[in-house]
Amino acid sequence: MLLAAIALAAVTTSPVDAEYLRLDEQLKKLTTTGVRKELEPELQSARDALNRGANASGAEYRLYRLRDAFVTVERIEYVVDHWQDDLQTLWNHEKPRFDKHETDRGSALERALAQSSATRADRYFEASLSYSKATNPLNGLYYLGEASANREFREFVRDLGSGAAEKTPTASQIASTLDALEIATLDFFSTRITTPDAIPVSARLKEARELLRAGRNEGAMLMAIEANIVLMDRGGAMPMKADSSTAPAGSMSSLLTEWVSNETQPERKTTREKAIAFYAGIFSPTQPVAAAKPQVVVTLVRWPYT
Numbered sequence: 098m099l100l101a102a103i104a105l106a107a108v109t110t111s112p113v114d115a116e117y118l119r120l121d122e123q124l125k126k127l128t129t130t131g132v133r134k135e136l137e138p139e140l141q142s143a144r145d146a147l148n149r150g151a152n153a154s155g156a157e158y159r160l161y162r163l164r165d166a167f168v169t170v171e172r173i174e175y176v177v178d179h180w181q182d183d184l185q186t187l188w189n190h191e192k193p194r195f196d197k198h199e200t201d202r203g204s205a206l207e208r209a210l211a212q213s214s215a216t217r218a219d220r221y222f223e224a225s226l227s228y229s230k231a232t233n234p235l236n237g238l239y240y241l242g243e244a245s246a247n248r249e250f251r252e253f254v255r256d257l258g259s260g261a262a263e264k265t266p267t268a269s270q271i272a273s274t275l276d277a278l279e280i281a282t283l284d285f286f287s288t289r290i291t292t293p294d295a296i297p298v299s300a301r302l303k304e305a306r307e308l309l310r311a312g313r314n315e316g317a318m319l320m321a322i323e324a325n326i327v328l329m330d331r332g333g334a335m336p337m338k339a340d341s342s343t344a345p346a347g348s349m350s351s352l353l354t355e356w357v358s359n360e361t362q363p364e365r366k367t368t369r370e371k372a373i374a375f376y377a378g379i380f381s382p383t384q385p386v387a388a389a390k391p392q393v394v395v396t397l398v399r400w401p402y403t
Contacts, residue, residue: 155355
């Protein structure tokens with residue numbers, strides 16, 4: 098199936114299709130030449146992510162799925178290339194790359210992906226040295242590779258820059274949405290306090306808050322949508338009522354519509370359809386959100402998002 102997708106890429110030659118082609122060749126080379134034992138599981142993760150994206154349909158959904166494949170392959174390559182480097186020297190050499198903060202451009206989805214990748218790149222870069230000292234140099238190099246891969250994906254998406262003007266929610270609308278999501282998450286997991294299922298939801302909410310504080314509104318919006326989808330996949334309720342027909346036209350609506358058509362499991366199709374309504378609800382006038390009951394949440398923090 099991947100061969101068919103790659104053949105299509107050779108015909109269409111869109112930047113995203115060409116990138117799937119490049120990543121496939123890069124992964125084949127890594128698999129053929131071999132990697133250290135510690136990285137072998139990563140090869141399968143990269144192949145799974147690449148297959149999922151390359152076999153997907155819809156331009157926006159294929160771009161969205163490209164992120165996982167791109168970051169995984171480039172992270173492996175980075176660790177392989179720098180395995181014997183001194184981490185502090187490498188970190189000092191890389192620092193100028195992460196000091197640059199170019200202006201965002203492109204469609205709402207392109208900006209969201211670029212902003213999310215930029216924040217992840219910054220956080221992993223900042224954490225890499227500390228994590229290496231707290232654990233071992235390999236973990237620090239892994240984080241540096243994650244940072245570099247996210248930075249490169251950010252640059253790739255930014256270069257796509259369609260420049261299409263789209264309606265996006267305000268910071269206050271996103272903040273109100275995140276408040277509602279947090280309450281829905283606490284309510285749902287209040288009787289499931291021993292399950293790790295809450296971690297993927299709370300990690301996305303944490304990232305969304307960071308993006309919002311940094312003024313990266315499209316990225317925060319995307320993380321809110323992802324958090325809602327993950328919550329609903331686990332059986333949680335959608336935190337707001339909205340009509341999917343009111344969702345603004347544009348790249349985000351296209352992404353969610355294409356996501357529905359790519360799902361084969363009925364229950365997952367349903368949650369993706371609800372995600373369109375959730376997206377529409379973000380644009381609703383901000384409403385006061387009832388405060389959640391005070392509670393203490395103790396988490397085991399593993400840098401930087403889990």
